[in-house]
Amino acid sequence: MSHHIVEVRDLGYTYPDGTTAxxxxxxRITHGEAVAIVGSNGAGKSTLLLHLIGHxxxxxxxxxxxxxxMAPQTARLIRRTVGMLFQDPDDQLFMPTVGDDVAFGPLxxxxxxxxxxxxxxNALTTVGALHLKDRAPYRLSGGEKRRAAIASVLxxxxxxxxxxxxxxxxxxxxxxxxxxxxxxxxxxRIIATHDLDMAFDLCPRTIILHxxxxxxxxxxxxxxxxxxxxxxxxxxxxxxMQGCPSCRHPRR
Amino acid sequence: xxxxxxxxxxxxxxxxxxxxxxxxxxxDPRTKVLTTVFFVLAVISFDAYTVSALLPFxxxxxxxxxxxxxxxxxxxxxxxxxxxxxxxxxxxxxxxDRDPGATLGPLELSGGWLSxxxxxxxxxxxxxxxxxxxxxxxxxxxxxxxxxMKVPRIFVVQILFVYRxxxxxxxxxxxxxxxxxxxxxxxxxxxxxxxAQIVGHLLLRTLDRARRIYLAMVSRGFDGEVHTLRTFxxxxxxxxxxxxWVSVFSLFRYQNIPAWxxxxxx
Numbered sequence: 458m459s460h461h462i463v464e465v466r467d468l469g470y471t472y473p474d475g476t477t478a479x480x481x482x483x484x485r486i487t488h489g490e491a492v493a494i495v496g497s498n499g500a501g502k503s504t505l506l507l508h509l510i511g512h513x514x515x516x517x518x519x520x521x522x523x524x525x526x527m528a529p530q531t532a533r534l535i536r537r538t539v540g541m542l543f544q545d546p547d548d549q550l551f552m553p554t555v556g557d558d559v560a561f562g563p564l565x566x567x568x569x570x571x572x573x574x575x576x577x578x579n580a581l582t583t584v585g586a587l588h589l590k591d592r593a594p595y596r597l598s599g600g601e602k603r604r605a606a607i608a609s610v611l612x613x614x615x616x617x618x619x620x621x622x623x624x625x626x627x628x629x630x631x632x633x634x635x636x637x638x639x640x641x642x643x644x645x646r647i648i649a650t651h652d653l654d655m656a657f658d659l660c661p662r663t664i665i666l667h668x669x670x671x672x673x674x675x676x677x678x679x680x681x682x683x684x685x686x687x688x689x690x691x692x693x694x695x696x697x698m699q700g701c702p703s704c705r706h707p708r709r
Numbered sequence: 710x711x712x713x714x715x716x717x718x719x720x721x722x723x724x725x726x727x728x729x730x731x732x733x734x735x736x737d738p739r740t741k742v743l744t745t746v747f748f749v750l751a752v753i754s755f756d757a758y759t760v761s762a763l764l765p766f767x768x769x770x771x772x773x774x775x776x777x778x779x780x781x782x783x784x785x786x787x788x789x790x791x792x793x794x795x796x797x798x799x800x801x802x803x804x805x806d807r808d809p810g811a812t813l814g815p816l817e818l819s820g821g822w823l824s825x826x827x828x829x830x831x832x833x834x835x836x837x838x839x840x841x842x843x844x845x846x847x848x849x850x851x852x853x854x855x856x857x858m859k860v861p862r863i864f865v866v867q868i869l870f871v872y873r874x875x876x877x878x879x880x881x882x883x884x885x886x887x888x889x890x891x892x893x894x895x896x897x898x899x900x901x902x903x904x905a906q907i908v909g910h911l912l913l914r915t916l917d918r919a920r921r922i923y924l925a926m927v928s929r930g931f932d933g934e935v936h937t938l939r940t941f942x943x944x945x946x947x948x949x950x951x952x953x954w955v956s957v958f959s960l961f962r963y964q965n966i967p968a969w970x971x972x973x974x975x
Contacts, residue, residue, distance in 0.1 A: 527800045533930070541928045547877050548921040553849030553869060553939075560938045565930035573938060593724055595876040613929060 461488035461538075461616045461645050466497065467518030470504055470612030478504035480669045481518070491646040493656035495679065496666035497691030502621075502649040509619050509647065511539045511542035522617065537566070540615030544622045545638065546602035555586070555605045558594065563615035575681075580612040581605075584638060607638070617645040624652045653695035657681060665690050713896050722789075723840070724884075726779060727847030730795045732812040732946070733777040738846045738854035744954045751958040752834045758810055758823045763965040769954065770837040787840045788833060795832035798824040842936050848872045853939055866935055877918070882911055 464535055468482040478501045486492050496502050507513040508520050510636045511532030520527040543549045552558035559580050563573040581587040584604040594602060603623065610618065623639065624632045636655055656663055663677040666705060667690040668700050672686065680686065681695055711751055727734070733741075774781055806821035822928050842851065849869060856865040923931075960966075 461909070507924075510924075512927070513926055515712075536928050536930060539928070541925075543921060543925050548918060549925045550871065551926065552920050552935075553847075553852075553873060557849070557937055557939075561926075561931075561936070562929035564936035565932060570938060577938070591728070594873070596721065596724075603733055609929070620781070 462486065462519040462521070462523060463617060463645065463647065465505075465508070465518070466521075468505075468508060468515050468520060469517035470508070470513060471516060477515065478669050479508075480661045482669075482671055484647060484664055484671065484674055486647065486697035489643055489645055490662060491660040492651045493653075493663045494504070494647060495651065495653060495656060495663060495692060496667060496672075500666040500691070501668055501669040504669075505539070506619055508619055510539055511535050512545075512637035536612070538615055539617045539619055540613055542606060542618065542620040542623055543608050544625060545596070546580075546599075546606040547705060549606040549609060550602060553593060554590070555592050555594060555608075556579070556590040558605065559590075559612045562609065564615065575609075576612045576614070580608040583611060584608045598631075599626055600628065600634070603631070603635060604638075606634075613651055617647070618625070619641065620646065620648045620649055620650075622652075623648065624650065626653050647670075653681065653692065654697050657695045657697060665692070667691070720863050722783060723843050724847060726844040727844065727850075731777045731845075731846075733773065733845050734753050736845075736950055737797060737941050737947045738850040739858060739941060739942050739943065739949050741842055741846050742851060742854045743757070743856070744951055746836050747955050747958055748838050749835045751962045752831050754962065755827070755831075757827060758820055760823055760830060761832065762965040765961045765966045766834050766958075768957070770841055773841050773845070777841070779841065784837060784840055784844070786838050790830070791836040792832065795829050796830075799828035802828070836966065850939065853937060854941065857941060862934070869935065874918075875921075878911070879913065880916060882907070885910065 463484075463486040465482055469480050470479040471477045471479075471500055482501075482505065484492075494502055494505065502515065508515060508527065509522070511527055511529075514529060515527065517701050521703045525531040525535050525539055527535060550558045552561055556577055560573050563576045568576070577590070578587065581590055584607050586601065586604040588610055589601055589605055591599060594605065597605065607623075620639075624635060627635060632652075632655070639648075639659055648656065650659060660677055662675065663673070663680045664671060665673040665680065665686070667709060671688055672690045673683070675693070681698055684694060712753070748766070748769055752763065755762060770784075773779075774784060801827040803819060803821035806819060806824060808820045809817050810820035810823040811818045838843060846854075848870070852865050852868040857869070889903065942946065
């Protein structure tokens with residue numbers, strides 16, 4: 458199953474204004490893994506994600522997705538395997554109705570209409586949003602938008618899901634349902650987030666980015682216990698691992 | 710500012726109406742677009758002083774909103790938001806054009822008043838036809854109908870995207886205005902300088918958003934062409950609808966019906 462592997466080696470990227478966003482980043486994510494990429498604002502998460510979908514070309518080092526090494530010529534092929542969920546669902550749902558939007562990816566792949574219809578139904582059913590099919594995206598709630606956006610990614614049946622802040626601006630229940638949904642997937646999942654509790658629930662492995670470099674890469678449980686590391690990276694322990702705030706159980 | 714949101718861009722209701730299920734809703738979007746185009750062409754092709762010959766054309770919006778079960782009050786409100794522009798266009802005609810144009814009993818009307826009335830009537834007719842088209846068809850289907858009718862794709866994609874993002878953009882503008890109002894002392898209206906800054910910011914945000922949307926499109930295999938699952942079907946009723954209305958429009962266009970009635974009565 459080599460085509461589900463994401464390998465990043467010595468990746469470096471400096472923006473035209475001289476800001477170094479990534480410096481010598483190395484990791485290898487294998488088939489079916491769920492990995493959280495965490496880090497404070499400006500740590501380089503977004504830049505890293507843009508490399509994974511081929512929007513940015515590595516300045517140094519390389520990105521390999523499955524059998525392909527990322528380059529302008531291979532970006533199209535790679536985007537078939539990598540599905541990206543953007544942070545703002547309004548950016549992702551650009552078609553007039555949810556159904557049109559979910560059909561966008563499969564139609565671009567040139568699939569016959571019946572297959573596309575089946576995929577739309579499937580994807581919307583998976584996220585529990587089939588009833589939203591004919592609705593216009595701007596009439597949906599935040600949680601519904603997020604589900605629709607996920608369906609639009611799933612419809613292209615990617616092997617690898619790249620999610621940028623999937624739980625941001627969701628109310629607690631929508632967030633909980635989204636986490637349950639993501640937990641059911643068997644894709645390789647790469648989740649960039651500030652929601653460390655979600656990372657703890659979903660991802661056995663965590664990579665901490667700090668100042669464009671990898672500060673830690675290991676089992677999520679171990680990393681989130683290491684308060685010195687979290688502090689140095691501008692992060693805090695997930696709430697679920699902190700002491701109880703009402704009974705004053707001492708925080709560790 | 711919430712005024713803008715609620716009244717001016719209340720496309721939500723139009724959108725909801727377009728999901729109705731009358732036989733007009735089920736017609737092929739192309740039929741409705743074409744009929745509307747013929748209607749507007751007929752209405753604007755009269756000379757500047759025509760008033761009475763335009764009146765029969767009111768039949769079209771009246772009949773369509775009746776058959777389509779559209780709320781007339783709501784449509785009139787939509788249209789009334791467009792009318793100020795017509796007022797502005799025709800405002801100076803009565804002052805500039807004082808040649809006698811017509812007599813109404815003892816009253817003599819100047820050509821300026823006639824052309825003013827003509828402009829108002831035409832704008833009323835054209836905009837109500839346009840709103841009815843949207844309410845019976847929905848913007849996305851109109852755009853796709855245009856594409857099938859060989860309108861260049863770039864315009865079609867423009868329409869689709871403007872329609873999709875006008876709401877997002879308005880919301881952003883409203884948020885910025887709200888932030889301004891909350892921090893402005895005395896609740897003064899923003900001066901030109903502030904407006905310029907707000908518009909500038911809005912432009913930057915829009916560019917940013919456009920970049921992200923493009924990214925989202927490309928990452929799902931966008932290759933310059935927008936495909937959709939919607940299928941259109943031209944049937945016999947479409948032909949009857951189109952031919953029927955176009956004949957009615959030609960009759961109204963070449964025969965002055967109110968003048969006939971007058972002659973018959975006289």
